[in-house]
Amino acid sequence: MKWEDKDQKLVKTFTFGDFTEAFAFMTRVAFLAEKAGHHPDWSNSYNKVTIALSTHDQGNKITQKDRELAQKIDQL
Amino acid sequence: MKWEDKDQKLVKTFTFGDFTEAFAFMTRVAFLAEKAGHHPDWSNSYNKVTIALSTHDQGNKITQKDRELAQKIDQL
Amino acid sequence: MKWEDKDQKLVKTFTFGDFTEAFAFMTRVAFLAEKAGHHPDWSNSYNKVTIALSTHDQGNKITQKDRELAQKIDQL
Amino acid sequence: MKWEDKDQKLVKTFTFGDFTEAFAFMTRVAFLAEKAGHHPDWSNSYNKVTIALSTHDQGNKITQKDRELAQKIDQL
Numbered sequence: 001m002k003w004e005d006k007d008q009k010l011v012k013t014f015t016f017g018d019f020t021e022a023f024a025f026m027t028r029v030a031f032l033a034e035k036a037g038h039h040p041d042w043s044n045s046y047n048k049v050t051i052a053l054s055t056h057d058q059g060n061k062i063t064q065k066d067r068e069l070a071q072k073i074d075q076l
Numbered sequence: 077m078k079w080e081d082k083d084q085k086l087v088k089t090f091t092f093g094d095f096t097e098a099f100a101f102m103t104r105v106a107f108l109a110e111k112a113g114h115h116p117d118w119s120n121s122y123n124k125v126t127i128a129l130s131t132h133d134q135g136n137k138i139t140q141k142d143r144e145l146a147q148k149i150d151q152l
Numbered sequence: 153m154k155w156e157d158k159d160q161k162l163v164k165t166f167t168f169g170d171f172t173e174a175f176a177f178m179t180r181v182a183f184l185a186e187k188a189g190h191h192p193d194w195s196n197s198y199n200k201v202t203i204a205l206s207t208h209d210q211g212n213k214i215t216q217k218d219r220e221l222a223q224k225i226d227q228l
Numbered sequence: 229m230k231w232e233d234k235d236q237k238l239v240k241t242f243t244f245g246d247f248t249e250a251f252a253f254m255t256r257v258a259f260l261a262e263k264a265g266h267h268p269d270w271s272n273s274y275n276k277v278t279i280a281l282s283t284h285d286q287g288n289k290i291t292q293k294d295r296e297l298a299q300k301i302d303q304l
Contacts, residue, residue: 027176107248
């Protein structure tokens with residue numbers, strides 16, 4: 001599945017077996033985000049995690065930073 | 077600050093010093109949720125965490141389960 | 153690989169690709185432990201996690217609680 | 229409380245109210261470690277976390293990297 005370009009954000013929803021699996025994934029994304037100094041807007045509901053990436057200090061547009069973080073998340 | 081009753085959900089936003097502090101809080105809420113077998117709809121953006129509690133299998137209404145989880149979150 | 157019976161503890165070492173993968177695994181084990189009300193003695197060094205299970209309030213012996221937690225960890 | 233210099237490692241034990249509080253602390257230390265590219269040898273037993281810092285690629289000695297990570301951990 002691919003990231004969608006939605007209102008100037010890269011958006012993707014990931015589905016897992018249960019809550020703890022979803023949260024373990026979030027932990028790994030959190031490490032990536034913190035290392036990149038670039039953090040997602042994201043939400044979780046039980047086994048689903050929706051991630052939205054945009055660059056706030058560039059006027060909330062999609063930039064190279066967002067594409068790179070999206071790629072790293074896909075590699076997890 | 078109190079939980080707001082909003083569209084049949086208990087909603088509250090928590091603000092922290094930075095992302096890692098926010099995520100450490102989310103980890104503790106995740107433990108509470110998993111132990112209670114009752115999970116929030118929640119979102120995070122950098123140092124902010126917004127939690128919405130409702131009981132899906134009771135027709136998305138606020139029930140005692142939500143009030144109890146809200147109280148435990150406040151005690152963290 | 154099997155859990156070893158070592159000095160009245162069930163012991164096993166898990167190896168991962170890197171630190172964040174190891175820590176995500178620890179997060180999932182932490183949920184299992186907290187739900188079971190039974191916590192491991194464990195250590196981490198980069199991509200390795202060593203878990204030791206015994207029941208402290210039964211005189212530090214291996215009990216059914218330890219075998220059950222070991223089995224759940226293996227199912228992750 | 230200070231870090232002890234023990235067998236060429238900086239060692240300190242942190243005590244918390246319970247397991248989930250200890251694990252939330254570990255999550256924050258994990259972020260620091262991953263950002264620094266410098267990881268602790270550490271262990272957890274219920275509400276206690278023992279952290280040992282040394283620089284493996286410098287022959288397991290205490291270096292500036294360890295002192296900096298120790299300081300950041302103390303600031304959490």
